[in-house]
Amino acid sequence: MHAGRELPSFADLIDATIKDAIFIPAMFQDRLQSQLVPALQAAFQQLFSATIDPQQFAFQPTHQPRTGSGVEGDVTINVFPFLKLSGKGPEPTAMAVGEHLKANLPIVADFNVIKGFLNIVIADGYWLGFLQEAGEKDILQFPPTGKKVMVEFASPNTNKPLHLGHLRNIFLGDSVSRILRSTGNEVVRAQVINDRGIHICKSMLAWQKFGNGETPESSGLKGDKLVGKYYVAFDKAYRAEIEALIAAGKPKEEAEKQAPLILEAQAMLLKWEANDPEVRALWHMMNGWVYTGFNATYARMGVEFDKIYYESQTYILGKQDVLDGLKKGVFHEKDGAIWVDNTPEGLDEKVLLRRDGTSVYMTQDIGTAIKRFEEYSGLSRLIYTVGNEQDYHFKVLFLILKKLGYAWADGLYHLSYGMVDLPSGKMKSREGTVVDADEIIEEMVQEARNAGEQLSKLDDFTEDEKSQLYERIGLAALKYFLLKVGAKKRMLFDPAASIDLQGHTGPFIQYTFARINSLLGKSGSLKTHSIEEMSGWKMAAEERTVIKMLHQFPAALHEAATELEPSSIANHTYELVKAYNGFYQTLPVLKEEDPLKRDCRLHLSSAVAKNVKKAMWCLGIEVPERM
Template sequence: MTLFAQTRLAVAAALKALYPDAEIKDTMISVNLTKPEFTGDYTVVLFPFVKLLRMKPDALGVQLGDYLVANTDLFSSYAIVSGFLNMAVKDSVWGSFLLNNFSNAHYGEQVKKDNRVMVEYSSPNTNKPLHFGHMRNIFLGAAVSQILKATGNEVVKANLINDRGIHICKSMIAWEKLGNNATPESAGMKGDHLVGHYYVKFNDLYKAQVAELIAAGKDEKAAEKEAPIMLEAQEMLRKWEAGDPAVYLLWQTMNGWVYEGFDVSYKKMGITFDKTYHESETYLLGKALVQSGLEKGVLFKKEDGSVWIDLKDEGLDEKLLLRGDGTSVYITQDLGTAKLKYDDFKLDQSIYVIADEQNYHMQVLKLILKKMGEPCGDGIHHLSYGMVELPSGRMKSREGTVVDADDMVEEMITLSREQAEQNGKTAGFTEEELGKLYDTVGLGALKFYLLRVDPKKKMIFDPKESIDLHGFTATFIQYAHTRICSILRKENVPLMPSVSHFQAFELTEEIAPLEKAMILHLEQYPTVLAAAADEYNPSELCIYAFQLSQTFNSFYDVHSISKAENEEKKQLRLMIVVMAASVLRHSMNLLGITLPEKM
């Protein structure tokens, strides 16, 4: 148990012992970290009990403080400042905290529980390459997966590829018309970029045809419907659904190019999946569910044969589940896929990382499953995140205003190289080491940038202002880590020393404020990690790791390790920095960010 939690329990026990007749609820006990400007480590807010106990805050504080010091082994003293009881934890407690945890590579993790959860993320369409918006989705999903694993869950990372539909046919038509049988090899392009290129071409052609029709006297709506290239795309989709061999072959070929391109991008970004679903294989699955819903009387049929669900009593409207011609719609597929996932893995929870524009869709999906009595609906959680926008508004792949994912990665790597060269940081590295380092720094900065903001907030990204490598960034944390590694190299202490490494350590001197600040931060890590998991929010780890690095930099500035005042101080500080480096690595690894030993 964390010291923080122990303090809460101790306060609860103390109150019960002191005032056995008072009904003190757990929620009334508010324990916080003591603000740096006051002496003490943990603060108990006294106001909530004042009314109940009919006591002045200060009088209550004295009784509670005295009791805690006398009856627990945790606290050495206390101070009361205007209604706040500031408890000082004994130095010896901090000493054993360090000794017990400094060499624990799994510090902060939770024991395995019987809970299987799927996280679906990335989920790209195969008509265009990944862009900056996808990266937020991908990094979020990957990070949340890792965080859930670290907090004891069994995690299945899933990717649902949208490989069919009119958008794919658009790329195919344009390639047929304009491609001259170009392949990724002949065009010298990544496959996903090649296919994306023809998707843009399609829209160029389409717009031109619409303009032509309008010039010929058609109104806009009719023109958009009748543009020949659009009719061709729709015809191609019908052929695909009918299993036309030529269309099917082209579809397979072009999707194959896209997958090769995606694989390169995923690999560069360090992203993997345990399971890949393809919509072409799942899009018909929902129909059986709809049929059983009809039999159960949850759904109803209209005269034209279309199937609906009535969600009016939930404050929503009627929702179509199957077209009159019996073909499925978007939500039908999702119903089927939800059940498939559940049956495949016996899931307790199923997390969908999907942009917030689909909040309504996900709400409806859950409601329908619930009404149909499908157990797979219970564990569904929509991890909704805000879109990444440009200063000029949303990115539109049709209009080619997207910031491409591969380009962005390359740009960040270039930026990290420029920064390193500017700072004269390249000495003592081989070319190969430098290349690896720039990847680490560039990608780290990118991931951190996208993860440091609360997922539900939308982000505005200005590509003209490149991502900074100073301040609240991965680079800052990476740098703090390399400084620690440098100390450890000098002192011949391994990155992960054995439990017995500091067994001779004995605490006799008072712990200095910045040493204490480090220890207090380290003690918070399990609490922060648990909160990040509860809220599916990796940004909490970003903030935590940044603050720990900040505190370390101040500590580093004031307290020398190799020139510590004495051997005891040296050992204490070594334990602190060993553990700090370990916690930094642990938290950043969960976000997919690597911390180098030299930079």
């Protein structure tokens, strides 16, 4: 295939290095565990004279059985791993540790033991303090790390429009950028545009031959769509030529190489490389159309870039670096070509410069990586958002850069994601089975509109307000659908079944936000209480659950940042919102007569709304005030 980075894994050797190098986005420590860990260590020290590595403590939320009497507790520690150290059975060990904690750590209000599980009840005061913090501060904004990171994503070819696969790439890259920003990093969002090569020449040639001077203006077509149309036209005419040649007795392979159209396209590429003014002018014009089209799509999605690399400017890079590497003995010459030997690392040999001295894909990536680290001083990480079909390519690239001796090579990371499948199988642009990006966005927005009109609770909205709302809801449904699945997993998209607006979806989360917003709007100003005043509040189970979900939010963000995995945030946000809805439908807020309870519930609602909004921001999803 001709795709720049469009082809959508990793092996052990490099995996290890890269994994370790993945972000440590500031020192993050769970605020509850930071109190429990030292106390636990002290307990084991004093009770059993055992020194325990903090990593060894496995905390889990206290398990709640579905039926029967609930187990009391907020956090659970399993003592099985420590039985050898304590020299006692599970229950006595857990009991002893529990007693020690309760006696020495004020936030431990109580505990109980079931088998080897030590269930700890955390004092209300702790939760109240946290709730207050969550309401006042942005708990999903970590302190600055002082690190600068570049995230490359999108990276389309200019011969055809964006499709569903690009959407997964773009949403992932955009979200990862935001997550890294939220965890305190400075982020440079970059895309590489593959604007040169045989693919664009095909579109250009077909336009010249069959276009009759058609432009986006004259045709009313979006620029990228127009150019894509001629790419398809080329392919159709080219195939016809091949068939004619085959019919005339030529073998298929020969026919493919000798068809006049492909020869002409190749000739055009040579002219382009020779800077032929006419070809260059056509190229500028048609690429210009494509950029206008892409930019419209990016704008609609709310995605922006800080830096754009054009392959027409970068494809010459890397050659000198390879020659330098040859001098240093990192590479070797064979049959006139320059090779790297990665067999000691369990990989293959790979050509870096052809016998005729020209570059390959790898050469360019070597050069651009070096250039980026030169351009951006202090850049500590470079993340490539590229499909998993290029796992091997990046594995080799990173290894080469490491061999060249660049210290920053450890900061390279391939954010590899799985393909989006259709029920009919893989998307193939030539077979017309691609799902166009603009079309799917439009369909989702229409779906949101249909659903919204049926509910008819927006009668006082102007048409503009409605349109803006449906735009947000449709995009949220699409983005959330693509982001909630773990990035590495291959996923299925069924256009016929369409994306839900109910259940585990973006709109569900938006709806909860809007509902809270409505509550807050009706309540007037939030009355703040000190923790002492709030301590008169007897938390209901539903309220406690919501607070605990909120409490886990920073850890979810931290995980999303270390794993570069937006689905962690997406799924946690859903869990939180689900818990909130349970609370909302069980307990009165505005109708609560006890003013303290009412204020506390409003406070809780406000904190949920605020953090949900930030979490959704991390996914690139906007939340509406009303819906």
